[in-house]
Amino acid sequence: MEENQATNPFPAIEKKWQKRWEENKVFKVKLDESRPKYYALEMFPYPSGYLHMGHVRNYSIGDAYARYKRMSGFNVLYPMGYDAFGLPAENAAIKNKANPKEWTLKNIEGQKKQQKLLGLSYDWSREIRTCLPDYYRWNQWIFIKMFEKGLAYRKKGLINWCPDCQTVLANEQVEDGKCWRCKSQVEQKPLEQWYLKIKSYAEELLSELDNLDNWPERVKIMQRNWIGKSHGTTIDFKIVNEDGSDTGKTISTFTTRPDTAFGITYLVLAVEHPLVTELTKGTDYEKSIKDFVSEVKKKSIIERTAEGKEKTGVFLGKYFINPINGRKCPLWAADYALMDYGTGAVMAVPTHDQRDFEFAKKYNLPLIVVISPDSYELNPDKMARAYIEEGTLVNSGKFNGMNNVEAMEEISKFLEEKRFGKKTTTYKLRDWLISRQRYWGTPIPMIYCDNCGIVPEKEENLPVLLPEDVEFTGEGNPIETSLKFRHVICPICERDARRETDTMDTFFDSSWYFFRYCDPENKKEMIDKKLADYWMPVDQYIGGIEHAILHLLYSRFFTKVMRDMKLTNVSEPFARLLCQGMVCKDGAKMSKSLGNVVDPGSIIENYGADTARLFMLFAALPEKELEWSDQGVQGAFRFINRVFRLVENTEVISLNELSEKAEATLENKDRSLIGKTHKTIKKVSAFIDEFAFSLAIGAIMEFVNDIYKYREGKINEQVYGYAIKNLALLLCPFTPHLSEEMWERIGMNKNHKQFISTASWPEYDETKIDEAAEAAEKLIEDVRRDITHIIELTKKSPEKITMFISDDWKFEFFAMLKEKMKETYDVKTLISEFMKSDMKKYGTEISKSIPQFIKNPAKLPAIVLSEKIEFEALTDNKENLEKLFGCKIEIIKASQSKEAKAKQATPGKPAILIS
RNA sequence: GCGGAGGUGCCGGAGUGGCCAAACGGGAUAGGCUCAAGACCUAUUAGCUUAGUGCUUACGCAGGUUCGAUCCCUGCCCUCCGCACCA
Numbered sequence A: 001m002e003e004n005q006a007t008n009p010f011p012a013i014e015k016k017w018q019k020r021w022e023e024n025k026v027f028k029v030k031l032d033e034s035r036p037k038y039y040a041l042e043m044f045p046y047p048s049g050y051l052h053m054g055h056v057r058n059y060s061i062g063d064a065y066a067r068y069k070r071m072s073g074f075n076v077l078y079p080m081g082y083d084a085f086g087l088p089a090e091n092a093a094i095k096n097k098a099n100p101k102e103w104t105l106k107n108i109e110g111q112k113k114q115q116k117l118l119g120l121s122y123d124w125s126r127e128i129r130t131c132l133p134d135y136y137r138w139n140q141w142i143f144i145k146m147f148e149k150g151l152a153y154r155k156k157g158l159i160n161w162c163p164d165c166q167t168v169l170a171n172e173q174v175e176d177g178k179c180w181r182c183k184s185q186v187e188q189k190p191l192e193q194w195y196l197k198i199k200s201y202a203e204e205l206l207s208e209l210d211n212l213d214n215w216p217e218r219v220k221i222m223q224r225n226w227i228g229k230s231h232g233t234t235i236d237f238k239i240v241n242e243d244g245s246d247t248g249k250t251i252s253t254f255t256t257r258p259d260t261a262f263g264i265t266y267l268v269l270a271v272e273h274p275l276v277t278e279l280t281k282g283t284d285y286e287k288s289i290k291d292f293v294s295e296v297k298k299k300s301i302i303e304r305t306a307e308g309k310e311k312t313g314v315f316l317g318k319y320f321i322n323p324i325n326g327r328k329c330p331l332w333a334a335d336y337a338l339m340d341y342g343t344g345a346v347m348a349v350p351t352h353d354q355r356d357f358e359f360a361k362k363y364n365l366p367l368i369v370v371i372s373p374d375s376y377e378l379n380p381d382k383m384a385r386a387y388i389e390e391g392t393l394v395n396s397g398k399f400n401g402m403n404n405v406e407a408m409e410e411i412s413k414f415l416e417e418k419r420f421g422k423k424t425t426t427y428k429l430r431d432w433l434i435s436r437q438r439y440w441g442t443p444i445p446m447i448y449c450d451n452c453g454i455v456p457e458k459e460e461n462l463p464v465l466l467p468e469d470v471e472f473t474g475e476g477n478p479i480e481t482s483l484k485f486r487h488v489i490c491p492i493c494e495r496d497a498r499r500e501t502d503t504m505d506t507f508f509d510s511s512w513y514f515f516r517y518c519d520p521e522n523k524k525e526m527i528d529k530k531l532a533d534y535w536m537p538v539d540q541y542i543g544g545i546e547h548a549i550l551h552l553l554y555s556r557f558f559t560k561v562m563r564d565m566k567l568t569n570v571s572e573p574f575a576r577l578l579c580q581g582m583v584c585k586d587g588a589k590m591s592k593s594l595g596n597v598v599d600p601g602s603i604i605e606n607y608g609a610d611t612a613r614l615f616m617l618f619a620a621l622p623e624k625e626l627e628w629s630d631q632g633v634q635g636a637f638r639f640i641n642r643v644f645r646l647v648e649n650t651e652v653i654s655l656n657e658l659s660e661k662a663e664a665t666l667e668n669k670d671r672s673l674i675g676k677t678h679k680t681i682k683k684v685s686a687f688i689d690e691f692a693f694s695l696a697i698g699a700i701m702e703f704v705n706d707i708y709k710y711r712e713g714k715i716n717e718q719v720y721g722y723a724i725k726n727l728a729l730l731l732c733p734f735t736p737h738l739s740e741e742m743w744e745r746i747g748m749n750k751n752h753k754q755f756i757s758t759a760s761w762p763e764y765d766e767t768k769i770d771e772a773a774e775a776a777e778k779l780i781e782d783v784r785r786d787i788t789h790i791i792e793l794t795k796k797s798p799e800k801i802t803m804f805i806s807d808d809w810k811f812e813f814f815a816m817l818k819e820k821m822k823e824t825y826d827v828k829t830l831i832s833e834f835m836k837s838d839m840k841k842y843g844t845e846i847s848k849s850i851p852q853f854i855k856n857p858a859k860l861p862a863i864v865l866s867e868k869i870e871f872e873a874l875t876d877n878k879e880n881l882e883k884l885f886g887c888k889i890e891i892i893k894a895s896q897s898k899e900a901k902a903k904q905a906t907p908g909k910p911a912i913l914i915s
Numbered sequence B: 001g002c003g004g005a006g007g008u009g010c011c012g013g014a015g016u017g018g019c020c021a022a023a024c025g026g027g028a029u030a031g032g033c034u035c036a037a038g039a040c041c042u043a044u045u046a047g048c049u050u051a052g053u054g055c056u057u058a059c060g061c062a063g064g065u066u067c068g069a070u071c072c073c074u075g076c077c078c079u080c081c082g083c084a085c086c087a
Helices: A002-007 A010-023 A053-071 A087-096 A100-117 A133-148 A198-211 A217-227 A258-263 A274-280 A286-298 A301-305 A354-363 A404-417 A529-535 A550-564 A600-606 A609-619 A630-648 A660-664 A668-689 A693-712 A717-731 A736-745 A771-796 A811-823 A827-836 A869-876 A878-885 A897-904
Strands: A037-042 A075-077 A152-162 A167-169 A187-196 A230-240 A246-255 A266-269 A313-322 A327-334 A345-348 A421-426 A446-449 A453-456 A487-489 A496-499 A540-544 A577-580 A583-585 A800-805 A862-865 A888-892
Touching: A010 A100, A010 A609, A010 A736, A037 A053, A037 A529, A053 A075, A053 A540, A053 A577, A053 A583, A053 A600, A053 A609, A053 A668, A087 A100, A100 A600, A133 A152, A133 A453, A133 A550, A167 A187, A198 A217, A198 A550, A217 A550, A230 A258, A230 A404, A246 A258, A246 A266, A246 A274, A246 A345, A246 A421, A258 A404, A266 A313, A274 A286, A274 A313, A286 A313, A286 A327, A313 A354, A345 A354, A404 A421, A600 A609, A609 A630, A609 A693, A609 A736, A630 A693, A630 A717, A630 A736, A668 A693, A668 A717, A668 A771, A693 A717, A717 A736
Parallel strands: A037 A075, A037 A540, A266 A327, A540 A577, A800 A862, A800 A888
Antiparallel strands: A152 A167, A152 A187, A230 A246, A230 A313, A230 A421, A266 A345, A313 A327, A446 A453, A446 A496, A487 A496
């Protein structure tokens, strides 16, 4: 759209307003108890250096809503910041010898510039950059607090290791066995790492999901699945030797099916289970088991968990006693038991569990049926699959004959009474591994002292600054190359000690940044409690679905931790959540790898930010996928121009209020426009409330069409001014620059300080919505169009016009037509008479005009008039009509289609005919 | 496999028993205006047909309920998303 640039006034207009907003600090907010607060927030971006369409969409949605709320009288906190720590900066350092800090800060500047070009109404004075010590010192501070409370701890365990990123990953960051960022295969390694005890909040994180009424259902479901609560029973088994002699060891298993306890025929341990080596040490089985274990461990997670993969296992040479029936069964190790779920051991009931069934068949382990279907009998030798439906207990001692659902409760009660086990709840959620062996992150403020052990840094020594004297070789953690950093004095015994060189997961940074926006410059505290309690929770949070688990779960966890530390009173950080859909082009997600990206910069440059924003909001509802369309962008641009033309010349505008007296004398078309103004305000407000921006914009477009129609006739300055003023207000959330410009041009911004951005959102008056006037207007409009059409057609084929009659027109209207025809035979005069007349008195029920007046213009023209009543009148005036249109007129009766239709559909039976 | 969301015309999307060939907006096509483009105005935008009317086929597919279904019920298919050897 090269030609746009020469004539497109918007880039200049946008720049002008952006500058004025900034100079006048229009969007700066502070605590104000007199107004209700509203906290609108978009997920802060990672500063990769450029904005993509997904960002633009995210911000367009957020800004529209923030502006709407601001105009509606709320004290709106709407901030922006940067999630500035992370691997890309470090990778750039390795690749290009760039300094991660400079690289990041430069990218932030670039991104910020683009955000400013969009005209987003952020309070920039609250900007946050997580890579700056002012911010990350509070990461360190709260980490120490967590350590003191036992919520942060160090543990050795099998961890996920990404060989490409050269660091460990949290479970949440492993997708499909691959690294969430670089997609390389994740390995398992035993390492000692820092963890946060998110698991101790599992129950609350789960149960409070039910109160998040304004979160998308699917996000809640994903979190529920991730937390993965299941109720069951732990059963303890004595481990015995082949001859039945006690080994002195026991093993517990977790099951959700205690009703099947009599059907246990073997038990499997995860290969990582400590008992596996313990029990086999020095036995004949030692070597074969070691081989098996190392074989399994060699396999990747993918291989081990692949669908339909055959399960493998090995007998441990030991047995156990099922306490419920005293049965001695073999103990196995198998790859299908997972160390990190339940107890790392599975009690196997092959008849009633598909996995156990397959395993038992393969290794020839016995099968005992304990649940019988009601209609037939199960034969363990002939079963092709496990029976997992409901049934009646058999082979289960005193529980025989009981329904299995009932038996779950009864058997676990029995086990508990006999102290063979107890009811247990488990969660799939595991503690959050937060240490990373990377440079560009918050240093973990811990010290290793040979004397005192693991000691936190003293609070007054915070922040522990990231060292600058490091080398980026691509091997190992760069921080370790800084000797100055590593060496430290123990805060307790003051001897030489070693500083932790791991840094924090960047998700740590983003788990509480929304608190910091409330009080970004506080040097003394993480956040002032009063400010936190004023602004929090975030009333509306907007971001991509990709964070449904990771960031959104961590943030909820942090908020609860902070509440328990009395830093805030809120329990849930985000009251309402919106996950916007993807931006697609040619049917696929816009992505660099597919090469179907459209650069927001070029759109802003060629059309302006308002066009980009309007298109984004108009093209699809926020949650839905948005298909990019160049025509759509042009459509948005055309619309903006169309609106702009309304104010290019403003001499017909008056901003004075209409007096009651003046209002009483208004014509129909004026009343109609006032009514439409109120109606549009009502519609747009309701649509924005439910985030139906595309529909809100559609309603505004309709309104603009009406204004244009209104302009064709005589204009009442006040009525027109009222419409334009409200149009500007309604558009402000979507096209703020255009609105400001309109506001100024119509004289609402007297001293360059009365911004529309802070003006009040218009209110509508239901009583002003004048449907009757509107309908009358529409009718006149239709008649006018029809008559114009007739004139055109008579020019073409003047020999004959046929008039048709239908019941759509009211008698009064026809009478008027008749009346007018007595006076004049001039079509133009007739039309203008129509235009001037007060149609309201001709009835409020005039609702429909002549539909599809003439379908084929090449054929004879026709005018459709009301049947019955008017028929006579019309024949009366046949001559006049002929004179009027200057041609022959023929009158034919129209058929009663509706009634006929209803009758047709009602052979014999009564139909309800609504008309 | 389990769980969730959804399938309406070129697109975005309304509609939740008759007023629905389907609101509203966008786009497209044609005509007008214009030297021309843009803008603007008007009409058309499932098919056939008519002077208007009408008819046929239509709201994922197949049945059912009903005088009548896009809307209610049943079954099926498809798409998208999440989880996935979770004991």
